[in-house]
Amino acid sequence: MDGTVPKESPPAAQGRILDAAENIFAEQGFAGAGMKAIALRANVAQGLLHYHFSNKDGLYAAVIERRSGIINRDRISLLDQVNLEKQDPVPDIMEALLKPPLGPAGGGRAYARILAGLCVGDARDSALVEEHYDPTAKRFIAALQIARPHASARSISWGYNLAVGALIATVARDGRSDRLIGAVEKIEDLEKTVARTVAYAAGGLDAIIAADAPP
Amino acid sequence: MDGTVPKESPPAAQGRILDAAENIFAEQGFAGAGMKAIALRANVAQGLLHYHFSNKDGLYAAVIERRSGIINRDRISLLDQVNLEKQDPVPDIMEALLKPPLGPAGGGRAYARILAGLCVGDARDSALVEEHYDPTAKRFIAALQIARPHASARSISWGYNLAVGALIATVARDGRSDRLIGAVEKIEDLEKTVARTVAYAAGGLDAIIAADAPP
DNA sequence: GTCTATATTTAGATAGAC
DNA sequence: GTCTATCTAAATATAGAC
Numbered sequence: 001m002d003g004t005v006p007k008e009s010p011p012a013a014q015g016r017i018l019d020a021a022e023n024i025f026a027e028q029g030f031a032g033a034g035m036k037a038i039a040l041r042a043n044v045a046q047g048l049l050h051y052h053f054s055n056k057d058g059l060y061a062a063v064i065e066r067r068s069g070i071i072n073r074d075r076i077s078l079l080d081q082v083n084l085e086k087q088d089p090v091p092d093i094m095e096a097l098l099k100p101p102l103g104p105a106g107g108g109r110a111y112a113r114i115l116a117g118l119c120v121g122d123a124r125d126s127a128l129v130e131e132h133y134d135p136t137a138k139r140f141i142a143a144l145q146i147a148r149p150h151a152s153a154r155s156i157s158w159g160y161n162l163a164v165g166a167l168i169a170t171v172a173r174d175g176r177s178d179r180l181i182g183a184v185e186k187i188e189d190l191e192k193t194v195a196r197t198v199a200y201a202a203g204g205l206d207a208i209i210a211a212d213a214p215p
Numbered sequence: 216m217d218g219t220v221p222k223e224s225p226p227a228a229q230g231r232i233l234d235a236a237e238n239i240f241a242e243q244g245f246a247g248a249g250m251k252a253i254a255l256r257a258n259v260a261q262g263l264l265h266y267h268f269s270n271k272d273g274l275y276a277a278v279i280e281r282r283s284g285i286i287n288r289d290r291i292s293l294l295d296q297v298n299l300e301k302q303d304p305v306p307d308i309m310e311a312l313l314k315p316p317l318g319p320a321g322g323g324r325a326y327a328r329i330l331a332g333l334c335v336g337d338a339r340d341s342a343l344v345e346e347h348y349d350p351t352a353k354r355f356i357a358a359l360q361i362a363r364p365h366a367s368a369r370s371i372s373w374g375y376n377l378a379v380g381a382l383i384a385t386v387a388r389d390g391r392s393d394r395l396i397g398a399v400e401k402i403e404d405l406e407k408t409v410a411r412t413v414a415y416a417a418g419g420l421d422a423i424i425a426a427d428a429p430p
Numbered sequence: 431g432t433c434t435a436t437a438t439t440t441a442g443a444t445a446g447a448c
Numbered sequence: 449g450t451c452t453a454t455c456t457a458a459a460t461a462t463a464g465a466c
Contacts, residue, residue: 032246165384199426207418
């Protein structure tokens with residue numbers, strides 16, 4: 001003991017700020033989120049946000065960096081477990097891509113909505129996607145190309161992009177499907193949601209490959 | 216001649232404002248767009264925006280209303296031409312759904328990005344979707360249910376939602392597919408883009424129906 | 431590291447002349 | 449209907465005490 005006393009453990013102010021920012025950016029988007037509201041939800045003074053993250057852009061980038069790191073690690077870990085020699089590895093590849101962001105470690109609905117915003121966003125968002133997601137994306141595209149060796153590179157990359165689109169629709173439009181059919185029942189469980197999105201992405205990929213094939 | 220002189224014909228200030236707002240809302244999102252910037256691009260005084268549309272919410276709603284009216288009219292018109300008795304009408308239904316927003320009358324990339332934002336947006340966006348898009352959505356879901364009578368209502372409605380997700384990915388992520396494979400060629404033509412998205416949505420729908428079927 | 435208080439800029443909205 | 453000028457509120461960011 002040297003007399004120094006650590007104030008708070010891991011989820012110190014810095015972590016609370018990131019959590020609060022993740023939620024508010026998800027709800028309001030980048031421009032709509034306010035530093036004041038984030039500080040309020042994190043129970044810290046507004047000035048502290050600037051001390052730790054310089055400015056709003058820095059805070060936004062920190063949120064993306066933290067969560068994308070977790071998601072990419074999980075994605076790659078699952079992808080490495082896929083046996084590319086098996087009969088049809090595409091569903092396994094899609095599950096490795098789609099399950100991490102849908103699961104609890106993926107930040108739940110909040111971060112998934114940020115991810116959706118990233119994909120339809122402006123130049124700042126594009127730069128963040130390129131930095132934090134492109135490297136992993138290339139890994140998945142390479143795996144899909146191995147699984148479908150006769151497909152064109154363009155079909156494969158669109159199959160990847162449209163799989164992410166299915167992910168976005170799954171997260172962002174949750175609730176609308178039930179509303180449109182007047183359903184009143186409970187929330188689906190995660191397994192079923194993942195299974196449906198995986199089936200959709202795998203089926204869609206093969207459909208565009210078939211449509212692209214020379215007649 | 217009575218001395219009165221009409222200032223400008225159809226594309227008067229009101230139309231220019233809507234055009235400018237559509238573009239800036241597309242680029243920046245609702246919160247990011249500024250009334251000042253919209254007025255500047257429309258070449259009108261800022262006060263005029265409030266004279267015509269009361270406030271920012273009113274202007275946003277007017278942009279959605281104008282474009283969704285055109286898209287819904289085109290969608291229903293194409294859907295009514297689909298022969299539901301033919302062997303497999305699903306691709307035709309999907310084309311009726313996806314072609315209008317991708318085409319020139321759909322507002323081009325600008326409005327498509329607004330549409331994407333609507334789908335991942337907050338409460339205000341949900342209300343606008345419910346008002347302007349739900350009625351047409353129900354028509355398409357009904358048509359899909361007729362084309363796939365043995366599929367569950369939930370599979371059908373998710374097939375619809377995920378088709379919209381494919382639309383969003385097609386528009387919003389344009390450019391990323393080529394970047395990821397290092398392509399440097401020209402822009403694809405509209406026909407090919409529509410055909411791929413239609414094939415994806417149709418193939419994905421049947422995949423989730425198959426996955427949902429009792430074993 | 432954290433807080434309080436404040437500076438600076440920018441936003442949406444309004445008033446009134448033309 | 450349109451413009452100029454202005455009001456008021458809110459945002460981000462900073463300064464300095466603790």
